Amino acid sequence: MEAQTTALNQILYPFKLRFQLWGRNGLNFLRELWGQPSALLGAVLVALFVLVALFAPQISPHDPTRGKLRKQLIPPVWEEGGSPEFLLGTDVQGRDLLSRIIYGARISLLVGILSVSISALIGTALGALSGYYRGTLDTLISRFADLLLAFPFLIFAIGMMAFLGPGFTNLLLALTLKGWVVFFRLARGAIMAERTTEYVEAARVVGQSNPVIIVSEILPNIFHSILVLGTLRMGSMIIAEASLSFLGLGIQPPTPAWGSMVADGRDYLVTSWWIATLPGMAILILVLSINLFGEGLRDILDPRLKIE
Amino acid sequence: MRAIKVLERVLAVIPIMFGVAIVVFLFMRLTPGDPVDIMMGGGGYVSEGEIENLRREFNLDKPLHVQLYIFLSHAIRGDLGNSYVKRAPVTELIAERLPATIELALGALIFGLVVATPIGIISAVKQYSALDRVSMAGAFLGISMPAFWLGILLMLIFSVRLRWLPVAGRIDYDAGLQTVTGLYVLDSILTGNKAALISSLRHLVLPSVSLGAAMAATVARILRSSMLEVLRQDYVMLARAKGLVEFLVVAKHALRNALIPTVTVVGLQVGVLLGGNMIVETVFGWPGLGRLVVQAIFARDFPLVQGAVMVYAFTFVTANLIVDVLYTYLNPKITL
Secondary structure, X not given: OHHHHHHHHHHHHHHHHHHHHHHHHHHHHHHHHHXXXXXXXXXXXXXXXXXXXXXXXXXXXXXXXXXXXXXXXXXXXOOOOOEOOEOOOEOOOOOEHHHHHHHHXXXXXXXXXHHHHHHHHXXXXXXXXXXHHOHHHHHHHHHHHHHHHOXXXXXXXXXXXXXXXXXXXXXXXXXXXXXXHHHHHHHXXXXXXXXXXHHHHHHHHHOOOHHHHHHHHHHHHHXXXXXXXXXXXXXXXXXXXXXXXXXXXXXXXXXXXXXXXXXXXHHHOOOXXXXXXXXXXXXXXXXXXXXXXXXXXXXXXXXXXXXX | OHHHHHHHHHHHHHHHHHHHHHHHHHHHHHOOOOHHHXXXXXXXXXXXXXXXXXXXXXXXXXXXXXHHHHHHHHHHOOOOOEOOOOOXXXXXXXXXXXXXXXXXHHHHHHHHHHHHHHHHHHHHHOOOOHHHHHHHHHXXXXXXXXXXXXXXXXXXXXXXXXXXXXXXXXXXXXXXXXXXXXXXXXXHHHOOOHHHHHHHHXXXXXXXXXXXXXXXXXXXHHHHHHHHHHHOOHHHHHHHHOOOOHHHHHHHHHHHHHHHHHHHHHHHHHHHHHHHHHXXXXXXXXXXXXXXXXXXXXXXXXXXXXXXXXXXXXXXXXXXXXXXXXXXXXXXXXXX
């Protein structure tokens, strides 16, 4: 019992240190973020989008899926014929565009967060195994990753969706099946570099097992790089989801997704410009905010990757 | 020596393409349900015998590894099977659409490079100037913007509102163009048809800009940052110290080295161009491969989708091969 507790403490000790460091660094981090107005703006906007998505039922003025046929194609409030009842106007089915955009944030954020987290988890785990143990396993996974790199990202996702059929789960599958590769390459490279360092040698001399060394010694040191990459990848994932939904291969109606809303508005471009353009504006602002925050995060956490 | 290295690199593409073919073949296994049922569309009455015949025609009655063998051995000979819907060879259908897609991709590539190169260089040389700040803000917008939305926005402004440019298609019907290569701009020049040249260029502008914008943004950013890196080097200072004109310092000494990381990024961006191809062709009704594939997906014409994905992957691998070879010319230190 005594021995077990000690062993557990030994495993947890590096984490404890790390968390203490993070607590101290957290304040520094916020201070640095304050010093980067664009990153701060990005962070605030992303937080705003998250809040909007979480409280969509409370804040959206109308039902996003049910329209009133007598209220078709009403322009936004600032245009002639607009009505304060529908701030951003209505679509061809008389559905309130603002409510649909608010609900659409849920899909974009959910797909972005889930696809990146799953990709990062799988990629890092495989990368850690490959980079640490090398050998046949590494060769196999690396060859498979190289093979996936032969497909352009969107082509692969479109191809997969063509065969899987549309839907939320299939969408996540299509995005993560290729999305893990970048995390794999990052983690593998980082672990290969770290495994020969002195602190890993020291851990080995002390008698720690390989899994413990990977999880509690090395991973905390490359965590920030994965976090930065994940943030920067999230924008592309959201654009990929929107593109698939735009083609009709992603999220299916009547669920409001920004990409399919733009597609709906294409046929009414001449008479009702707002249906296609406003949801696209939402995609742009969300992705822009994430990228602003991501680049700020990179400059703070991982300045080596900085693009001036 | 270099020729051998290049050949080695070319040969290394073969196993990758084999892998691509296997992955694409396995795509078919992802579909829930039987391909023949899908072909029949679920509706209508079809006799058992007809179903058996179809199964035999598409080799669906054989075990999986035999199907894979047949698929691969045909693919090597350039036979990607027959379309379920159009009942014509997939390669023929793809070849028919390829010139339109190549023309659009070239248009986007040229737009991207023509915009990105001067912006990247000037932004680095005049770092923190107003021009640098404005163009980098623009580039940041460019990497955050979905191509389909940019296309619709451009269409709304320049076609619907201002009526300067056509909404869709490749050329006006009355242009009377004789096709030679299938690239309409090139054909117009070859046949000396001025009206067709103007018409095809006008049709090409908006799709090329929509497809090339993200690439222009990415390339401008990377070119700027690698130029900044290079301009700090000792040999640039030496070039300046020996009294070389600033233009030559930038154009001859700095740019060539800054191009090395840039070329890699351009190679990777070809993948973005290919992926965006389906999107932009859908937005602008461009009669290329991308639209064919999107239509094939909704018609559940799987052999056509498989064939097209293989063509896209092959193009991407070839583009990166070209980049690798270019690399050795830019940087003699790097051997393949």
